[in-house]
Amino acid sequence: MADVARVAGVSHQTVSRVLNDHLNVRAETRARVLAAIDQLGYRRNFVARALVTRHSRRLGVVSFDTTLYGPASTVYSIEQAARAAGYFVSIVSLRTIDRAGVRDALDYLADQGVDGIVVVAPQRSAAQALDDLPAGMPVVAVEGGHAGDVSVVSVDxxxxxxxxxxxxxxxxxxxxxxxxxxxxxxxxxxxxxxxxxxxxxxxxxxxxxxxxxxxxxxxxxxxxxxxxxxxxxxxxxxxxxxxxxxxxxxxxxxxxxxxxxxxxxxxxxxxxxxxxxxxxxxxxxDFGAVGRCSIEVLLRQIEADGPLARECLVVPPEFVARASASPSCRPHGAVRN
Amino acid sequence: MADVARVAGVSHQTVSRVLNDHLNVRAETRARVLAAIDQLGYRRNFVARALVTRHSRRLGVVSFDTTLYGPASTVYSIEQAARAAGYFVSIVSLRTIDRAGVRDALDYLADQGVDGIVVVAPQRSAAQALDDLPAGMPVVAVEGGHAGDVSVVSVDxxxxxxxxxxxxxxxxxxxxxxxxxxxxxxxxxxxxxxxxxxxxxxxxxxxxxxxxxxxxxxxxxxxxxxxxxxxxxxxxxxxxxxxxxxxxxxxxxxxxxxxxxxxxxxxxxxxxxxxxxxxxxxxxxDFGAVGRCSIEVLLRQIEADGPLARECLVVPPEFVARASASPSCRPHGAVRN
DNA sequence: GGCAAGACTGTGAACGTTAACAATGCCCTC
DNA sequence: GAGGGCATTGTTAACGTTCACAGTCTTGCC
CATH class of the missing domain: 3.40.50.2300 (Response regulator)
Structure with a gap:
């Protein structure tokens, strides 16, 4: 960044301003900075940025056996929705589910500096782990039961x-x-x-x-x-x-x-x-809807930057009639007599 | 960290030394520091650490449609192997695969500061994107063909x-x-x-x-x-x-x-x-083997901290006989006469 | 008792960015 | 033409670590 500033003949701060679309940068200056950036192939350092802003623009996802169709689809749609909103996703897949495992995963992610966490916690034991969260970390549970004060998104x-x-x-x-x-x-x-x-x-x-x-x-x-x-x-x-x-x-x-x-x-x-x-x-x-909703709720919490009322979103399921069910071959009531 | 140092009555540097298992810290000092850490509930900041060490201990994974069983299993085993080695995993799932999409994903991840990238690139177009990599970024391709000079792990x-x-x-x-x-x-x-x-x-x-x-x-x-x-x-x-x-x-x-x-x-x-x-x-x-191998190769590259000879690992497939194939009902050669 | 070597600890400066504030120049108003 | 306000830019100080180096203290040996 210092190099860019030198080439463009401005201060590093002006470069930062151009990068962050700040107001009050003269069009001509902006052009000069952009040219310098282009010329030097400069790429801004997200790590330094995260250090000072205290926002990594990364979300954590804790899930169980992402080989199964349900979790895999959910995680996929979470990732899509997160990236569409400009966030990256770090994943922790648990092999076995227990309270300690989920808590460790949450701690790891918190240490790693994610801005928020989605927990795909379809087991009772996983849901319980949501009682002891890293303080101040925005969290949304997917399929996670309705206990505690964590927001939940789930299919009915x-x-x-x-x-x-x-x-x-x-x-x-x-x-x-x-x-x-x-x-x-x-x-x-x-x-x-x-x-x-x-x-x-x-x-x-x-x-x-x-x-x-x-x-x-x-x-x-x-x-x-x-x-x-x-x-x-x-x-x-x-x-x-x-x-x-x-x-x-x-x-x-x-x-x-x-x-x-x-x-x-x-x-x-x-x-x-x-x-x-x-x-x-x-x-x-509709796993896609579940993923999208969970990211929406999570981002609301992150952007609010303070405790928010708990939300519970329920996604309705849809019946799909095919050929494996048909009318009973016996007249109704003929059984057990 | 400064707080910990103050409580323990040492300098921040000594705290750092304790945290990094450096030699030459007196047992008693170490105990005092650990006690202070415990008392304050101090957690070390990975972002600051990453800034100065230039290593995030995070890997990137680029994949295509992680809803499919193959990619899902591969990504799962990659994540397991990475975490076992002390690395986190950031995932980018591509909806459609094309050269530009893969290149963008690689750039994003590089910007985000990952230490290396696994590309699950089973398409020709994705494999081609490996020609224009972010400079100096360790990369391993999974199922990625054998062109270019990127290491490849694949099933035969x-x-x-x-x-x-x-x-x-x-x-x-x-x-x-x-x-x-x-x-x-x-x-x-x-x-x-x-x-x-x-x-x-x-x-x-x-x-x-x-x-x-x-x-x-x-x-x-x-x-x-x-x-x-x-x-x-x-x-x-x-x-x-x-x-x-x-x-x-x-x-x-x-x-x-x-x-x-x-x-x-x-x-x-x-x-x-x-x-x-x-x-x-x-x-x-054996998707598990593919994932494990790809992480092994990638970590070797990362730790070598310089260009390494390209590796090509091939995982053998295994035939599984069940009931859907049986001897021909026609004597051999009876057809097409 | 002095001195060297090693064990242990502290000081200051990075890392690359953004935030806060200060400084400059220009235009407009009275 | 003096001064207030705004647009634009620069300066300095964070953020929380680790690194390089400089101390200080102990120990053992002559």
Missing amino acids: QVAGARLATEHLLDLGHDTVWHVSGPSDWLEAEGRIAGWRDVLTAAGRPVPEPLNGDWSPRSGYAAGRRLAAMAGDVTAVFVANDQMALGVLRALTEEGVRVPEQMSVVGFDDIPESEFFSPPLTTVRQ | QVAGARLATEHLLDLGHDTVWHVSGPSDWLEAEGRIAGWRDVLTAAGRPVPEPLNGDWSPRSGYAAGRRLAAMAGDVTAVFVANDQMALGVLRALTEEGVRVPEQMSVVGFDDIPESEFFSPPLTTVRQ
Whole structure:
């Protein structure tokens, strides 16, 4: 910068002013400075800038297993939205989720000087870690439950599960079974709640959920158990599309036809779902909207530069009807008599 | 830091020495400093540190559509390896890939002061952008072709395609059709090359590849065309698992049984593949190894602090036999007579 | 007891930028 | 034509570290 100043015949401060679009720089001076910058190939040093302004224009993202479609999509849209707003994104992907791990990640990022943090915290234990935050650090939780005083952006899991369950009941099924996600996950919990609510409100029996861990393999295991009950079970709501794939596979292997003998509904709408056999009826989550909203909320907090009222944004899910769910083959009410 | 020094009754420099594990600090002094740090909750400022040392301990990653399984897994393992080595990772995900976009991303990251950059550049156009790098910036390309003088880490696509094609020939198929990835992608190109090599070497006819774009939808379109040729076509090598899913779907719809009437082999081994109907025979890419290797190479460059000989690491792929490929239903050579 | 060597600690100046304030020159008004 | 105000520029001091060097204190040896 000193070199630029010398070449342009001005002071370093004037160069700084040109760079920051300050008022009150004569057009001719500005041109001379810009020419010098161009000539010397000067690039301003963000680190020095961050030191004095106390703003790094970088955000942190803490996430869990960004290999999964949901977190990957969320992180992707967060990054896009952040960059569009002129911020960079530093990512910490946690292999295992526990309170200490999340807290460490938050501390690391705070040390690194990020201006704010988005925590993709879909587990109860991760959400708890938000109680002990680095002081004064703007934070937004994604899918993070509604405890504490951290702003939260999330998809309405309960509403999504309702859509799925209601659809199956509307098709004339007597009740709906459920293959759930791991119990520590808030999303799994929300989907169970929505499913249970609808069954209870309709006065239907509520079967014991089959536990899965989001993986196709666990869905496969659940599917085998369901296949053994084919005839008694005519409809299943599976907590995500990957497990639904495993369920479909197990049913196919056991000769249970979908949807004729058993209807299956998933959750997420991953790009593959449309091409399962049969194409999967599911509930779409708008991860793009979640990412964009979380950045909006976070930037508001950063720019306010002081504590702000906590915000809770909820993104509605969308039902996607395909071929894996059809009317019950039995007249309604014929079962369990 | 000045506060800590005051509380501990030493100079700021001694505090710095304690923080950096310098020799020649008396045990008692060190204890006093540590106590003061603890008492004040002092945290060292990475930005100031970066300014004077000229090392941010941050790496940049440029990638394309981190929603796809391959890039997502690669970026994940890069992040893990980097953090294990004490580095943070800033990510730039590109929506569209072109030379200018990659160059801009590299410039942004360089401005931001990263110590090195990993470019996940599976397209020809992205690889070309590596010709005009920010001067003196250590860079490693992942899946980036072997031009220029940038170090490259990649999975051996040609070998993987060979494994797939040879397997199908070994099963007695007369020839193997191919559903390819988008033409700009180096991976797509490598898979075509391996496939073509094996067919040519075996003296088999080389059918025109069907073009896809990695998506299940494009695989579905290709699958319908293949189904129309069932009888003539008995074996297909599909350039990734997602497209293979689309192919399977189309074949199922058209009543073509897999593998009895047509064998299908994919590429990638995504977690879902094992649960397709039928479970997909495929070629596994070890994305974890790719990520780890790329960080190793990059850190070597950074620590050498000067130009280093270019390295080209190749990670071998692994064949995974499942149920979607089986011996030809026709005696070998019975076709095209 | 003096002296050299090594252990330990402190002082001042960087690093490259922005903030705060001061200084200059010009125009306009009275 | 003197003075107030504004536009433009320069000067100095931060920001929070580490580096280079200069001390001071101990220890051991002659």
